[in-house]
Amino acid sequence: MAIRRRxxxxxRGEAALFRVRAMVGFALILIGLGTLVARYQYLQVQRHDEFxxxxxxxxxxxxxxxxxxxxxxxxxxxxxxxxVPAFRLEVVPEQVKDLPAMLAAVREVIPLDDGDIDAFKKQxxxxxxxxxxxxxLHLTEDDIARFAINRWRFPGLDVVPYLTRRYPxxxxxxxxxxxxxxxxxxxxxxxxxxxxxxxxxxGRSGLERSYEDMLHGEPGxxxxxxxxxxxxxxxxxxxxxxxxxxxxxxxxxRVQKAANDAFQGRPGSSVAIDPRNGQVLAMVSVPSxxxxxxxxxxxxxDYTGYMNAEDKPLLNRALKSAYPPGSTVKxxxxxxxxxxxxxxxxxxxxxxxxxxIPGQQRCYRDDxxxxxxxxxMVRAIEKSTNTYFYRLALDMGIDRLASxxxxxxxxxxxxxxxxxESEGILPSREWKATRSKFPWFQGETIIAGIGQGYWNVxxxxxxxxxxxxxxxxxxxxxxxVMATSAVKEHPVPLPNPPTGPSLIQKPHDxxxxxxxxxxxITGGTAKGQFTxxxxxxxxxxxxxxxxxxxxxxxxxNKNLAYLATRHxxxxxxxxxxxxxxxxxxxxxxxxxxxASDAGPIVRKVMExxxxxxxxxxxxxxxxxxxxxxxxxxxEVPEDTxxxxxxxxxxxxxVPADSSSSATPDDGxxx
Numbered sequence: 001m002a003i004r005r006r007x008x009x010x011x012r013g014e015a016a017l018f019r020v021r022a023m024v025g026f027a028l029i030l031i032g033l034g035t036l037v038a039r040y041q042y043l044q045v046q047r048h049d050e051f052x053x054x055x056x057x058x059x060x061x062x063x064x065x066x067x068x069x070x071x072x073x074x075x076x077x078x079x080x081x082x083x084v085p086a087f088r089l090e091v092v093p094e095q096v097k098d099l100p101a102m103l104a105a106v107r108e109v110i111p112l113d114d115g116d117i118d119a120f121k122k123q124x125x126x127x128x129x130x131x132x133x134x135x136x137l138h139l140t141e142d143d144i145a146r147f148a149i150n151r152w153r154f155p156g157l158d159v160v161p162y163l164t165r166r167y168p169x170x171x172x173x174x175x176x177x178x179x180x181x182x183x184x185x186x187x188x189x190x191x192x193x194x195x196x197x198x199x200x201x202x203g204r205s206g207l208e209r210s211y212e213d214m215l216h217g218e219p220g221x222x223x224x225x226x227x228x229x230x231x232x233x234x235x236x237x238x239x240x241x242x243x244x245x246x247x248x249x250x251x252x253x254r255v256q257k258a259a260n261d262a263f264q265g266r267p268g269s270s271v272a273i274d275p276r277n278g279q280v281l282a283m284v285s286v287p288s289x290x291x292x293x294x295x296x297x298x299x300x301x302d303y304t305g306y307m308n309a310e311d312k313p314l315l316n317r318a319l320k321s322a323y324p325p326g327s328t329v330k331x332x333x334x335x336x337x338x339x340x341x342x343x344x345x346x347x348x349x350x351x352x353x354x355x356x357i358p359g360q361q362r363c364y365r366d367d368x369x370x371x372x373x374x375x376x377m378v379r380a381i382e383k384s385t386n387t388y389f390y391r392l393a394l395d396m397g398i399d400r401l402a403s404x405x406x407x408x409x410x411x412x413x414x415x416x417x418x419x420x421e422s423e424g425i426l427p428s429r430e431w432k433a434t435r436s437k438f439p440w441f442q443g444e445t446i447i448a449g450i451g452q453g454y455w456n457v458x459x460x461x462x463x464x465x466x467x468x469x470x471x472x473x474x475x476x477x478x479x480x481v482m483a484t485s486a487v488k489e490h491p492v493p494l495p496n497p498p499t500g501p502s503l504i505q506k507p508h509d510x511x512x513x514x515x516x517x518x519x520x521i522t523g524g525t526a527k528g529q530f531t532x533x534x535x536x537x538x539x540x541x542x543x544x545x546x547x548x549x550x551x552x553x554x555x556x557n558k559n560l561a562y563l564a565t566r567h568x569x570x571x572x573x574x575x576x577x578x579x580x581x582x583x584x585x586x587x588x589x590x591x592x593x594x595a596s597d598a599g600p601i602v603r604k605v606m607e608x609x610x611x612x613x614x615x616x617x618x619x620x621x622x623x624x625x626x627x628x629x630x631x632x633x634x635e636v637p638e639d640t641x642x643x644x645x646x647x648x649x650x651x652x653x654v655p656a657d658s659s660s661s662a663t664p665d666d667g668x669x670x
């Protein structure tokens with residue numbers, strides 16, 4: 001008989017254990033849910049704003065909007081520098097995983113030269129990773145089309161529109177307006193990063209550089225929605241930039257062009273100034289260069305060509321090149337003699353063909369063999385008689401001579417609103433003492449009286465002095481910018497008050513010197529050069545040696561082509577003499593004679609000025625005293641340079657002229 005087994009299972013205990021386990025499990029579930037709720041509350045309530053902003057920032061990006069650069073006009077409103085639309089390729093570094101690989105791949109689609117890569121890498125170091133950096137400027141239509149096809153391969157890259165600088169008149173205003181070029185690492189170190197966000201160019205030379213703060217403007221920004229590749233989907237908000245101010249120059253394009261054309265490609269410079277206010281009406285340096293080549297990066301071949309050119313087209317001769325002024329300083333010296341009481345108008349000097357220092361045997365030659373006879377001040381200016389000015393310089397002494405000529409602006413910067421101006425050289429004891437162990441000699445004073453020796457002046461300095469004299473001694477700093485304006489506003493004139501009181505204390509002194517300069521035009525070295533001109537012109541020629549004489553060939557070879565290799569030709573003039581409104585200087589680096597070579601340039605400048613002001617245009621006539629055939633010199637040579645005296649052998653080594661190297665105007669990188 002089978003035995004039946006009894007169950008020993010404790011149902012009550014198991015039930016109690018289950019209840020305990022269930023309670024623990026439920027408690028753990030409650031704790032977990034509570035933790036999740038607490039975390040959710042922390043993230044979604046307490047830190048809601050922070051994470052919402054992070055999320056928005058992953059989708060919305062600020063993007064700088066560079067300001068439109070101010071425009072530049074001539075005095076009549078002709079546009080000299082403007083902005084034209086273009087396209088560039090930009091990179092957002094944080095969107096690119098492998099920059100070297102990206103650059104290599106882009107080069108297969110869009111041509112990039114080493115200059116593009118170098119500029120990109122330099123700016124990349126200065127920018128934040130989320131700021132876009134230009135890689136290639138001024139894309140062509142073909143470039144844009146090729147990139148559009150391959151765009152999917154390049155996350156973080158995009159074609160962006162921008163405004164690029166253009167100079168419609170190219171070389172004509174290159175040395176005045178200058179140019180802009182790409183911002184480099186040195187620029188980033190000196191520029192305000194907030195003001196230049198999104199800006200790729202900066203003024204490099206000329207007015208573009210000296211008025212950079214005014215032309216640049218203030219940047220704006222926009223908030224854009226981007227996708228995962230960093231490409232813009234839509235613009236959410238825009239804060240417009242403030243454009244730069246426009247500049248209105250005092251230069252007249254018609255006068256500027258006439259001056260430039262008058263040189264016919266011969267190296268030299270010309271400056272025209274309004275004596276009434278210091279406004280520069282023309283400033284020309286020949287030859288010139290095309291500033292448009294520098295805007296988006298000049299090619300190595302073009303830059304090398306400019307740098308190696310023998311005639312130095314990058315050099316602003318009007319501003320930086322200083323040369324001996326020759327006889328053009330004689331009227332200023334004569335005025336000083338009158339103002340300082342060293343001479344009276346009626347005082348005479350006997351010109352016999354040479355001048356000997358009293359008590360010495362050393363003599364200095366006159367400009368004409370046999371001399372000009374007995375001359376007073378007016379006659380001496382008319383005939384450019386060296387003997388008269390040797391004597392005057394010796395009587396004034398170098399200290400008074402240097403002080404007086406310094407008051408006319410020689411030996412110092414004129415204060416024009418351009419950077420890089422040369423000071424030139426004004427002969428003085430102080431100047432020589434810093435460069436030589438020898439004392440000052442009387443012979444150095446004597447030749448300083450005819451603009452030779454240590455003298456070096458720029459065309460701008462000589463134009464400034466001529467304008468100061470033409471304005472009856474009232475000095476003004478030369479000014480190129482006469483007014484500025486914000487967008488949609490009328491131009492506001494820039495003040496340019498006199499820099500000091502009149503230098504002429506006795507009005508009759510001005511009349512005497514002016515009479516001599518009038519005589520230069522009517523019967524002196526420039527006779528016939530202004531025949532038919534409707535206004536009375538006063539002027540003075542100057543011819544300075546480029547090299548010292550080392551043989552008798554200078555005295556025997558009168559071929560004009562040969563003399564042009566030996567001389568620098570100057571001419572200064574102003575008109576109308578009753579109330580001068582324009583003063584002009586022209587300088588030819590290679591000119592046989594001042595009046596016959598540089599004089600016609602001055603006349604053409606004055607004719608263009610006359611036409612631009614609505615005056616009568618004078619007929620073209622052949623000057624009565626025009627240059628003789630090239631086989632001989634003019635019958636009466638003008639202000640012929642003289643040989644430095646023997647004691648000049650102890651003079652410190654000073655070049656015949658001083659010029660800056662052929663680098664872009666006002667420095668800066670190409």
